[in-house]
Amino acid sequence: xxxxxxxxxAGCDGIPAWLLLSCSLELADIVAHIMNCSIGTGKVPSHWxxxxxxxxxxxxxxARFSDYRPISVTPxxxxxxxxxxxxxxxxxxxxxxxxxxxxxxxxxxxxxTAALVYFTHQVxxxxxxxxxxxxxxxxxxxxxxxxxxxxxxxxxxxxxxPGYV
Numbered sequence: 001x002x003x004x005x006x007x008x009x010a011g012c013d014g015i016p017a018w019l020l021l022s023c024s025l026e027l028a029d030i031v032a033h034i035m036n037c038s039i040g041t042g043k044v045p046s047h048w049x050x051x052x053x054x055x056x057x058x059x060x061x062x063a064r065f066s067d068y069r070p071i072s073v074t075p076x077x078x079x080x081x082x083x084x085x086x087x088x089x090x091x092x093x094x095x096x097x098x099x100x101x102x103x104x105x106x107x108x109x110x111x112x113t114a115a116l117v118y119f120t121h122q123v124x125x126x127x128x129x130x131x132x133x134x135x136x137x138x139x140x141x142x143x144x145x146x147x148x149x150x151x152x153x154x155x156x157x158x159x160x161x162p163g164y165v
Contacts, residue, residue, distance in 0.1 A: 011075030
């Protein structure tokens with residue numbers, strides 16, 4: 001994973017991606033040990049929990065905090081550890097693709113473009129046999145701001161994921 005690291009900004013730990021990339025062979029065992037210790041104990045290094053946040057305006061003349069989109073840059077080692085956890089524990093715990101055929105968000109092989117192509121295809125197919133098609137569009141952009149953490153944790157506990165993860 002170090003060898004395939006993309007050139008991104010360093011997080012607040014100050015470790016640049018180019019260093020991890022160019023010294024990946026020498027650092028791999030050390031980084032793996034740190035990650036394994038973190039995952040195995042369920043304790044995340046405190047500097048991995050911090051991010052450099054840059055507010056980017058969503059509107060031309062921002063007047064409130066909600067008019068900004070926070071862009072967070074987390075440490076590279078934190079991001080790599082997150083990828084390991086997602087790949088080894090979360091993806092295997094998610095139901096098979098056959099159950100989520102219309103799911104596009106948060107799937108590595110799906111994108112907004114793919115969702116729009118699928119939607120356009122379905123509407124076009126329906127228009128071949130119908131005079132019109134009705135579509136209901138729902139904006140879920142704020143949905144994750146209102147997630148009940150107790151319910152989320154209850155559902156996570158039901159997955160086949162070790163408690164320390």
